[in-house]
Amino acid sequence: MAKNIRKPEEASRDKASITLLQLACDHEYETSFSRADAMAPCPIGADGYCCKVCGMGPCRLVKEGQTGVCGATRETVAARNFARMVAAGAAAHSDHGRDLAYTLLAAAEGHAPDYKVHDPAKLREMALYLDVEIDGRTNEEIAKDVALKSLEEFGKPQGEILYLKRAPKKRQQIWKELKISPRNIDREIVETMHRTNVGTDQDYEHILDQAMRCALGDGWGGSMLATDLSDVLFGTPGPVISEANLGILKEDEVNIIIHGHEPTLSEMIVAAAQDPEMIEYAKSKGAKGITMGGICCTANETLMREGVPLAGNFLQQELAILTGAVDAMVVDIQCIMQGVVKLANQFHTEIITTSPKAKISGATHIEFDEHRALEIAKDIVRRAADRFPNRGEMHIPEEHTQLIPGFSHEYITYALGGFYRGSLRPLNDAIMSGRIRGVVANIGCNNPRICHDSLHQYVVTEFLKNDVLVVETGCGAIASAKQGYMTPEAAFEVAGPGLREVCEAVGMPPVLHMGSCVDNSRILTVLAQMATEGGLGDDISDIPAVGMAPEWMSEKAISIGTYCVASGAYVIMGHSSPVEKVTEVNNFINEGWEKKVGGRMEFCNDGEEIVRRSLAHIDKKRADLGLPVYDPTKWGKSGDWRIEEFMELSLPERIEAAYGNSVK
Numbered sequence: 001m002a003k004n005i006r007k008p009e010e011a012s013r014d015k016a017s018i019t020l021l022q023l024a025c026d027h028e029y030e031t032s033f034s035r036a037d038a039m040a041p042c043p044i045g046a047d048g049y050c051c052k053v054c055g056m057g058p059c060r061l062v063k064e065g066q067t068g069v070c071g072a073t074r075e076t077v078a079a080r081n082f083a084r085m086v087a088a089g090a091a092a093h094s095d096h097g098r099d100l101a102y103t104l105l106a107a108a109e110g111h112a113p114d115y116k117v118h119d120p121a122k123l124r125e126m127a128l129y130l131d132v133e134i135d136g137r138t139n140e141e142i143a144k145d146v147a148l149k150s151l152e153e154f155g156k157p158q159g160e161i162l163y164l165k166r167a168p169k170k171r172q173q174i175w176k177e178l179k180i181s182p183r184n185i186d187r188e189i190v191e192t193m194h195r196t197n198v199g200t201d202q203d204y205e206h207i208l209d210q211a212m213r214c215a216l217g218d219g220w221g222g223s224m225l226a227t228d229l230s231d232v233l234f235g236t237p238g239p240v241i242s243e244a245n246l247g248i249l250k251e252d253e254v255n256i257i258i259h260g261h262e263p264t265l266s267e268m269i270v271a272a273a274q275d276p277e278m279i280e281y282a283k284s285k286g287a288k289g290i291t292m293g294g295i296c297c298t299a300n301e302t303l304m305r306e307g308v309p310l311a312g313n314f315l316q317q318e319l320a321i322l323t324g325a326v327d328a329m330v331v332d333i334q335c336i337m338q339g340v341v342k343l344a345n346q347f348h349t350e351i352i353t354t355s356p357k358a359k360i361s362g363a364t365h366i367e368f369d370e371h372r373a374l375e376i377a378k379d380i381v382r383r384a385a386d387r388f389p390n391r392g393e394m395h396i397p398e399e400h401t402q403l404i405p406g407f408s409h410e411y412i413t414y415a416l417g418g419f420y421r422g423s424l425r426p427l428n429d430a431i432m433s434g435r436i437r438g439v440v441a442n443i444g445c446n447n448p449r450i451c452h453d454s455l456h457q458y459v460v461t462e463f464l465k466n467d468v469l470v471v472e473t474g475c476g477a478i479a480s481a482k483q484g485y486m487t488p489e490a491a492f493e494v495a496g497p498g499l500r501e502v503c504e505a506v507g508m509p510p511v512l513h514m515g516s517c518v519d520n521s522r523i524l525t526v527l528a529q530m531a532t533e534g535g536l537g538d539d540i541s542d543i544p545a546v547g548m549a550p551e552w553m554s555e556k557a558i559s560i561g562t563y564c565v566a567s568g569a570y571v572i573m574g575h576s577s578p579v580e581k582v583t584e585v586n587n588f589i590n591e592g593w594e595k596k597v598g599g600r601m602e603f604c605n606d607g608e609e610i611v612r613r614s615l616a617h618i619d620k621k622r623a624d625l626g627l628p629v630y631d632p633t634k635w636g637k638s639g640d641w642r643i644e645e646f647m648e649l650s651l652p653e654r655i656e657a658a659y660g661n662s663v664k
């Protein structure tokens with residue numbers, strides 16, 4: 001055990017997690033928290049000074065001016081390492097999108113009978129962007145061509161990614177002029193790996209420009225396709241009621257955790273768990289029913305469409321096993337800690353890997369096959385039920401919080417105006433008047449080097465108090481869900497006066513759950529539509545908005561941050577920077593990139609400073625647009641709770657209360 005092990009309340013801000021971390025300390029169970037305490041990060045790697053792209057090293061460039069055996073400078077090494085992180089993250093998101101295209105193809109050709117087109121309207125929208133003919137054709141015919149065209153986006157020999165045309169015109173022009181429009185998804189990933197191979201691209205600016213191109217292939221390519229294809233296959237999300245945190249587990253029911261990122265098999269497991277035959281099977285083992293819970297982005301995918309409760313975020317995957325109540329943890333791809341198997345071996349939990357791409361030594365492997373998906377899902381549910389009688393002592397925490405997720409960009413538009421006049425106009429107007437000061441996209445992971453959920457909780461609370469609308473995905477979204485910020489009522493408890501008025505008028509939470517990691521593409525779509533709606537400039541870089549991943553850990557977060565910057569956004573990554581000690585490279589990804597693309601990336605691990613920089617950026621963008629200076633004293637005079645007071649005002653006073661400008 002580590003000497004400097006943190007107390008549970010220093011390691012997490014989440015009460016359920018604190019309880020289970022105490023249990024882990026009492027019984028000396030190993031978790032990522034204790035492993036992080038036991039091992040300091042490598043200082044050379046952390047500073048970006050380690051090069052291991054060839055057999056002449058690894059070279060450790062610890063002294064100023066030192067180069068690698070090949071002569072590579074610290075700048076080249078740091079830029080290469082950064083670009084490789086982007087490539088790995090882009091590959092992970094995009095390969096997920098590719099698999100969904102294959103599933104749609106199999107469904108359209110009749111080879112995957114458990115899947116079908118759930119959202120024909122979204123299918124047709126995709127068809128328009130992908131130049132697929134729709135007139136007089138069946139859903140299956142369109143779906144087949146949409147799947148094939150999607151697959152072409154990964155490796156077509158000529159042209160550019162077709163979804164780039166979803167960006168504002170000005171943005172497309174910037175990409176063209178800088179020659180960073182991605183040609184196809186795979187090519188940019190491959191070229192990034194090629195250029196960062198020993199002896200190839202050795203100009204750090206040039207390498208980092210390719211990193212942007214590669215990341216754009218993720219954001220406006222692989223991730224956007226993954227989101228759209230999931231919507232076509234499983235439905236475009238709308239609001240549902242659900243719950244979050246480990247208190248969703250039930251002592252008297254079979255508990256199945258689905259963890260990872262892909263909705264393809266997990267949607268089938270959710271369906272299987274509702275099958276009366278499966279419920280009877282669970283009862284035959286002594287359980288009262290079957291409870292499903294999700295972790296990481298498989299959780300977010302099934303939450304957004306089916307309302308499957310969130311068991312927790314990234315750092316809670318091992319803690320879920322510590323409850324003693326998880327009968328099976330079914331994992332697919334990405335963000336699955338190998339440590340879950342070792343821990344599960346000390347409990348009755350079965351870890352089941354399902355992806356042909358991901359096995360873990362010691363876990364049961366039941367490979368997913370889309371041709372007989374429901375049959376496999378039922379097998380898995382039966383295995384979980386078989387474990388139920390083997391349970392020992394249980395420690396299910398009490399905490400579980402209600403939430404309303406499901407804010408796809410389509411639903412946001414609908415919520416703001418219904419079928420009759422659905423648009424982002426009311427959002428733009430609220431920002432222009434100053435009721436909403438700006439928008440923050442808070443996304444990304446947890447990291448055991450940071451007190452779990454602490455930065456997510458702190459920054460989101462501060463933004464809400466300052467009338468900033470927060471949109472979220474990934475594990476950041478799960479943190480806010482657990483914090484109780486994803487109900488309309490939360491607006492009355494935490495939001496500033498202007499944001500509260502907007503939330504009350506629309507009936508929406510002050511923090512909008514927009515989905516999984518690949519669904520950051522939904523945020524790009526909203527930003528693009530806000531820019532074209534009018535009143536907030538004509539490009540994403542004009543909008544008073546900031547993106548952040550305060551507790552990032554995955555290479556995918558670096559890819560997301562980079563495509564947001566390349567799309568014009570100001571991005572703050574928390575935790576540590578992989579390039580911070582290499583001044584030229586660090587300056588280039590903020591000032592250099594800002595000059596080129598209007599967006600910048602900074603790293604900062606101080607919550608107060610993240611909030612200060614974000615609000616300063618939002619206010620600067622407001623001033624650049626000629627919008628009124630943010631003034632919360634103007635707002636809070638409308639709303640049902642103020643109606644009696646409102647009716648006593650004179651007409652000019654009512655207008656001032658409603659519109660925030662005085663009428664003489």
Ligand code: MSK
Nearest residue numbers: 297335444445474475
């Ligand atoms: S799951 S990438 S820990 S957000 Fe998408 Fe969470 Fe980060 Fe994985």
